[in-house]
Amino acid sequence: MFSPDHANYPNTGRFLAGRLRHEMSEDERAGLETLVSEVKDHKNGDRLIARGDTCNHSTMLIEGFTLRTLEADDRRHGVSFHVPGDFIDLHCFTLKKLDHNIDCVGPVKVGLVPHEAIADVMKDKPHLARLLWFSTLLDAAMHREWIFKLERLTTPKRIAHIFAEIWRRLQMVGMGFDDGFETPLRQSDIADMCGATAIHTNRALSFLREEGIANFQRGEVRIKSRERLEAFAEFSQDYLYGDGDLSLAGDGIKAA
Amino acid sequence: MFSPDHANYPNTGRFLAGRLRHEMSEDERAGLETLVSEVKDHKNGDRLIARGDTCNHSTMLIEGFTLRTLEADDRRHGVSFHVPGDFIDLHCFTLKKLDHNIDCVGPVKVGLVPHEAIADVMKDKPHLARLLWFSTLLDAAMHREWIFKLERLTTPKRIAHIFAEIWRRLQMVGMGFDDGFETPLRQSDIADMCGATAIHTNRALSFLREEGIANFQRGEVRIKSRERLEAFAEFSQDYLYGDGDLSLAGDGIKAA
DNA sequence: CGAATAGTTGAGGCTTCTCAAGGTACGTGG
């Protein structure tokens, strides 16, 4: 169902894998790969971009895991996360100044894409431009699901929802295992994404462990039954626009 | 600071007012106005679009107020709202099937924009296309602020935050008053946007009234001190990309 | 005027927070 062109396109081969990558021509895939002008490595805790920075390039996440965060007082809040293949801050091409930070969790490899290169795509390759737009709209759809989740679910269910989302998104880009996944996230990172304290998050994780829903231990997440996890979390993958009810397969974006 | 071209462009004159409208040429303004192929009226409670609908047009909100909602069991949750001038579901041009509903609150007038017309813009008017993209990214930025708000604030502060946002957004498009604003929202709608019960929302509104922060009574919102309201709500208008720290004024989108 | 919608109030219970104290894994230097 997914085909991470990772061998052919080491920097961008995971972009939109499991979503609309099947709509990209070889020409577009190759064109996208050439947008990356520079590859950089970062370490755990690095802040790739800080709120308010003016940027003239955008960032493709090649390896690793990042968080989008907002801060107030001394508390950090997570508003979304990224897995390899995500165009982390494509929106800053258009917004110019970002409203949030991008923080590395664990070691990270990114590809930099100059904004002039994206402007050329806008001008000359409307179909690829539309796919780039699509990827920013996916972000927005995920944000909406998070809002829904925060309005509706208790902390244990929020955590289960995050696990379900990470697992699905990793698998879409050819990562993750049949019985779970690995992540550099610590309990406090999960707390930041749930709007809960680290202490309460710890208790909620114990609960998930005791109930046999998900076993999180220092970044190793083992899940016995995806069905049970997703039911508990009231999770449905539709909003990821992969295989669910809202899937675009066979009905996708026609050349603009 | 804002100039709602409402007289010249009755259907689209509020689009991006107070944000990047000043960057639109007369040509682009006129072109945008002609995108609207049909104007429709709706009444309170109408569902303009339901989750999963396939759409071949997008919707400009001309008059009135709408909510984006997601439902589960018998509970409705609000993930964002729209004021006149908002391109409510521009993203369905690219996503094709929406992940959420659009519900009318009070009487509503909308303009329909066929997707072929938007595709032409993508092909022939890259700068206008980029402004359309920008408007969907504004949505995403507002979503992120909501996530932050839900993770961080108690119900009284969430409500104050919503009031602060509505007020600012109305003023950007030339609506709203110096001492508050009017809205067709009921207490239960506010509850849906806060992830709280209507009962708790009622108590929180009483609290805001007693404290003199905001007086909400059947859609009339009176606010003595914007400063006090925004401080209480930990609200900063930056994320609306109007006048705040992230403002693009004088530094906006160059022709692509 | 009556019905329907919208808003208000009270009491008991669950969820989450705060403050405070321990426990465990893992790397570094002796």
Place this chain on the structure above:
DNA sequence: CCACGTACCTTGAGAAGCCTCAACTATTCG
């Protein structure tokens, strides 16, 4: 190999926020 430091995780207890159930009141509209 052990001692120690640091980051991460765990546990307990009391308080605050929010929910549910169950009334009751006010406003709007036919």
